[in-house]
Amino acid sequence: MSILTQFIAAEDDEIEAVGESLNPVEEWSGIQMRDVDTAKIATLHSLLIGDLFDDAIARYEPVHVSASEGAVVLRLADELVERLSALDEGTLDDVAMELAATEEFEYTGWETDAIAAMLADLADLARLAESQDQALLVWIHPLRS
Numbered sequence: 001m002s003i004l005t006q007f008i009a010a011e012d013d014e015i016e017a018v019g020e021s022l023n024p025v026e027e028w029s030g031i032q033m034r035d036v037d038t039a040k041i042a043t044l045h046s047l048l049i050g051d052l053f054d055d056a057i058a059r060y061e062p063v064h065v066s067a068s069e070g071a072v073v074l075r076l077a078d079e080l081v082e083r084l085s086a087l088d089e090g091t092l093d094d095v096a097m098e099l100a101a102t103e104e105f106e107y108t109g110w111e112t113d114a115i116a117a118m119l120a121d122l123a124d125l126a127r128l129a130e131s132q133d134q135a136l137l138v139w140i141h142p143l144r145s
Helices: 012-020 038-049 053-058 078-086 089-100 112-131
Strands: 002-010 029-034 072-075 135-143
Touching: 002 012, 002 112, 012 072, 012 135, 029 112, 038 053, 038 078, 038 089, 078 112, 078 135, 089 112, 112 135
Parallel strands: none
Antiparallel strands: 002 029, 002 135, 072 135
């Protein structure tokens, strides 16, 4: 089983609506990718913020779980959004190489180029969310494929 992941820029009071949506990127600004789970998000957080993995993963408990759709919504930590928005071309490749060497990304076969593209998209979305004083949410939905 794989998962569908969407990163969404939205207001805090829209968390439930994002969670109940069948496809949030059609309703809010966001990006979509496959197989970015909580462990990968915590790994990114650990790398950019410097927290231990166990401390980082504890920060990403669901803020909403859809009983009808099975989707889970997480809220990215404000510090992570700030760090993502500050990523530039010079640091993006370095961060991508470090992530590619982690167990969470290496084990699932993520290539450095794919990670760099994901980071560039996340950085753009983080800048948009910050400019509109929005939260960066993660909508995770299990796929039965």
